Amino acid sequence: MKLTDTHAHLYLPHFKGDLDQVVSRAKDNGVTCILLPNIDNGSLRPMLDVCSLYPGFCLPMLGLHPTSVKKDYTTKLESLEKQAGAASYVAIGETGMDAHWDTSHIEEQEASFRRHLDWAIELKLPVVIHSRKTTDIIISILKDGYSGRVRGVFHAFSGSTEQAREITGMGFMLGIGGVVTYPRSGLADVIKETGLEHIIIETDAPYLTPVPKRGKRNESSYLIYIAGKIAQISETDASQVAATTTRNAFNLFKLNGR
């Protein structure tokens, strides 16, 4: 089994006490690589520190999470931009738009998202998109001059089969995580229709813990439950899901040789 966790926040305080064990358990369960999306200016240093503790295994991204986008977002972006040379980033992210918690900065979120797309083009990196109640807006932004020039993933995808079709039609991947194990997630239809070729998997640790660990802190070793569920939906075995989604992730993030 060769798994790739394409989205985990292992630098958060949730992992302060036992990060070494979390990483060992991930390796013991076949995880070969973990990608760490950034959240804000404050998380950048802790993220890079984790990546230097596990070189070649934990790899960083550069971005400002949409829920961290407020009035002063341009200052934050400029300061992050100065860090573009501080590490070998595998992606721009996470970015996107979130209309679930708070819509008071939705225009700033859109402007920030567009700036991230420009970074992705400039730096020739894929983009990791967070879309919560904003999937249609994001699809239309991508169609407005970005589609074909940027590649990436809709992380924690939980939309419809129609949205999945539009997204994969633009060459983007669907990031599937613990939600696939929840009753009534609707992702089974999406996966059957989309096929494994357009899917990468992720934990979003410490959040979105899959069944049967739901209620606990999520960690990268739980990727096995996500791969298992996708295998059941796709009527194949987990090692096939692992191999295909890892190949997809290695292609998207250009992980070979890292």
Ligand SMILES: [Zn+2]
């Ligand atoms: Zn995330």
